[in-house]
Amino acid sequence: MITLYHCPEARSQRSLWLLEELGIPFELVELDFSQKVLRGPEYLAIHPLGRVPCLVDGDLTLFESGAITQYLCERYDEGALHRPPGHPERWHWLQWVHYAETMAVHGASMVQQTVIIAPPDRSPVVQKLESRRLDKALGVVDQQLADRDWLLPSGFSAADVSVGYSVHLAQKFVPLDAHTHVVDYYRRISERPAFKRSLGSRADARKLRA
Ligand SMILES: N[C@@H](CCC(=O)N[C@@H](CS)C(=O)NCC(=O)O)C(=O)O
Incomplete structure (x- = not known):
């Protein structure tokens, strides 16, 4: 089990x-x-x-x-x-599965700055820097989604679960509006029963x- x-x-x-x-x-x-x-x-x-x-x-x-x-x-x-070894999308599947952490570290830093650390010790500089870096990381996802619903051409995969969670975390701290493809992506994600x-x-x- x-x-x-x-x-x-x-x-x-x-x-x-x-x-x-x-x-x-x-x-x-x-x-x-x-x-x-x-x-x-x-x-x-x-x-x-x-x-x-x-x-x-x-x-x-x-x-x-x-x-x-x-x-x-x-x-x-x-x-x-999955996109197993030998699948033409294997390497990009792996890239997006792990890109999810590039995004999540900025989200985690924002959680620290806005939830865990008490106000006198919070750093507006760190918050500004981390939200800017998170926004840039969202921009990369936005570009990838310009001509498709999911990250890989063949459709929904575990890479979307990985990155999708990071988008879910990101939208708590930075507005998605500037990234219109990500906005649609997050709506599609939110509709999934799982x-x-x-x-x-x-x-x-x-x-x-x-
Ligand atoms: N890279 C790790 C990060 C794990 C991690 O730091 N998880 C956070 C929650 S998002 C945690 O457990 N934080 C509790 C703590 O550090 O005390 C992963 O993706 O599994």
């Missing part, structure tokens, strides 16, 4: 959304986004840094959302979400609470 360790709206949403797209059974464990839970002995025994996501499948434990994406696709996808099931806290999750 697969177990996913997850904090709502964190990068583990990528893995949750992908599991939902794959339609395979899994157990969801929701952790409070608190040092007490993430750095508590129970979770540190699973993830050495106490971060999310972490995926356990039998005797395999994996952290890093990009690696989890590759693993789930290689192991469980029946052709729709994406909807990955949002927020879930009643069916086992909870690790402080």
Whole structure:
């Protein structure tokens, strides 16, 4: 049985959304986004840094959302979400799966600056810089989507799950309006039932609470 360790709206949403797209059974464990839970002995025994996501499948434990994406696709996808070795889109599929982190690091920095760090210690300079870099990273996605609905010519893939989560994170901090193709992309993403099931806290999750 697969177990996913997850904090709502964190990068583990990528893995949750992908599991939902794959339609395979899994157990969801929701952790409070608190040092007490993430750095508590129970979770540190699973993830050495106490971060999310972490995926356990039998005797395999994996952290890093990009690696989890590759693993789930290689192991469980029946052709729709993966672009396996030898596929003409393989290298671009990998590029976008990992480009998602180029975007998410700026989003994570904005979370720190606007949620985690208290006002006197927040830095307007860092906020300005990070939102500008995030906006530029969105511009690259916008260009890619100029003549297509999804990142790859053959259609929706796990690369859209990876980058799509980063767009979902980005729109909390920078307006998407200047990137009209991204606006349409985010609307398409928001209409996907699997994406909807990955949002927020879930009643069916086992909870690790402080
Ligand atoms: N590159 C890693 C980043 C993992 C990561 O930093 N996750 C954040 C949530 S978005 C986290 O667990 N933060 C909690 C903390 O650092 O205390 C991945 O993509 O899995």
